[in-house]
Amino acid sequence: MDLYEHMGKDLFRAHGIPVPQGVVARSPEEAAEATRRFGGAAVVKVQVQAGGRGKGGGVALVDSPDEAARRTARMLAEGFAGHPVDRVLVEERLPIERELYASFLLDRSSGDYVGLATAEGGVEIEALAAERPGALRRVRIDPMLGLRPYHLRELTGVFPPSAREGAAAIVRCLFSLLREADATLVEVNPLVELVDGRVVALDAKVTIDDNALVRQPDLAALRDRFPIDEVERRARQAGLQYVKLDGRVGIIGNGAGLVMATLDVVARYGARAANFLDVGGGASADTMATSLEVILSDPAVRVVLINIFGGITRCDVVARGVLEALGRIEATVPIVLRLDGTNAEEGRRIIAEAAHPRIVSAPTMDEAAAQAARLAGEAGP
């Protein structure tokens, strides 16, 4: 889960990391009022789960409450890089001496934590790493050892001497935040040294491990604060993994890998998926019913493709679930059904006996995808 900057900064404050004073504004009026509080000049920052805000016009330096209101109105109306925007962060303007960078992340290749620091903050760090790797300090931290003083010296040694002490305090707190909040990434770009010598985190990028939300109740509560599609909300409540896409073939499958493969095979037959929906392992009749309801509520869907390879999931249960769902809701589009694996024969028999007019059975994944593409009217030549 990627946190909004203002949520990340709340975490920073709680861990003793200095950040600018700021106010979350949900309307132009609130932004103007906040700017007035900061003496008439402020920074307005769009709040989205995406990077590249500086370059993309998501950050505005404003010199009056009126300007803050105007810029906020535009951000709320236009969104940012395809993301809806329902709030901005209005912060005090600080006199900056120089911009630095610090981050920690969990490196999935090695299973270690990695700390990164450079004296050249405020730029795209991927570009810096590619062009001038020498400017970027990198330390590997064994998860069982944790951050040691020598790690800290190595990281902060890249900063100018005047900023080292202030930066070291922040970097130490960043690492404890990473562990205590079950984050997989904490990044400060830029970390700034002010004209008066103080060091402050001007930005905050924090990603929380979804698997750890069960033991981070305060962070788990934030999950419902992000604006998402109504259909995605329903799916999440039912415990389904659902992602809206922009094609016409509604997809239901079990297991993320198989569902992704289904998307690919549908594309191979010239059609595009309307969604990704993974019912997970051991899907019950009720799960199948909810999945179908979710998919059929998307008006773009012209056909539904259900691709099940039963392992823990039993095909007879899936078959009953599909029929149960079709008893509860009216299917306005055809449903292509492919069942294989555990209890597949029983599942196919149940479907055949029901002889539902909307259900088309397909013997293999390829034939199911081809059928679905044809029925969606999207099949290639």
Next chain:
Amino acid sequence: MSILVGAETRVVVQGITGSEGSFHTRRNVAYGTRVVAGVTPGKGGQAFDGIPVFDTVAEAVRETGANTSVVFVPPRFAAEAILEAADAGVELVVCITEGIPVRDMAEVHSYLRRGATELVGPNCPGVITPGVANVGIIPGEVCTPGRVGLVSRSGTLVYQIVHELTRRGIGQSTCVGMGGDPVHGIGFVEALARFEADPDTDLVVLTGEIGGDDEERAAAYIADHVRTPVVAYIAGFEAPPGKRMGHAGAIVTGSTGTAAGKAEALEAAGVAVARTPSEVADLVAERLDRRATDA
């Protein structure tokens, strides 16, 4: 022969009395796997279908000579269960549990690299050597004994691809579901090294997906160390960048980790990359024929 599990495998099931643990223990036993012990803290001294249950893995190992553990305990306790098995001297731990916090896995990963215990998973379907032993939740009936090895990040894609192979009469030496979590045990490289050394594996199928760099590292390893033919499949060509597709591992970020990038890296290493699961079986059949002709 085979890799990781075989006739010598003696399994202890951690969480044997839970709903998942008991269901799959019965399936593994029915397949012919030697399940010699179970562990459920507080239920030591009881038996499950005649299998003795112990309070600790150390006791189970002492009393039964178990050398392989399979973990079905809930995510909150799973990291602890892996560590306990390692300290009890188990050679291989197969962790099925999904949803373990990555911080816990990072610590487990760090600890295990100091010792001799190997880990498969977590969030994986397990390991099967068809006809010999099934440790985990892979439906044994889709597999058939043979000489093609398989290693996969996704669970259901193991079933799908094995099914395609079996339908064409191509049997498997061992199928390894390595799991989709960001920090995991045995990966493509370690599995490839074992298949390369296995005299009874003629070809390896590698099933990857978007996110991370496991496939890219596998490509580099294949180029330098693997003479056994490899056929690969990557899921997620149609996944839009920046969208999570269920698996913790399946996240596309920027230019790296995409299906196209992975396919390219593997092809550059001489690996045949299929675009659909059924094409995997076609490519495998083709290469096995070519090999037979060459011989």
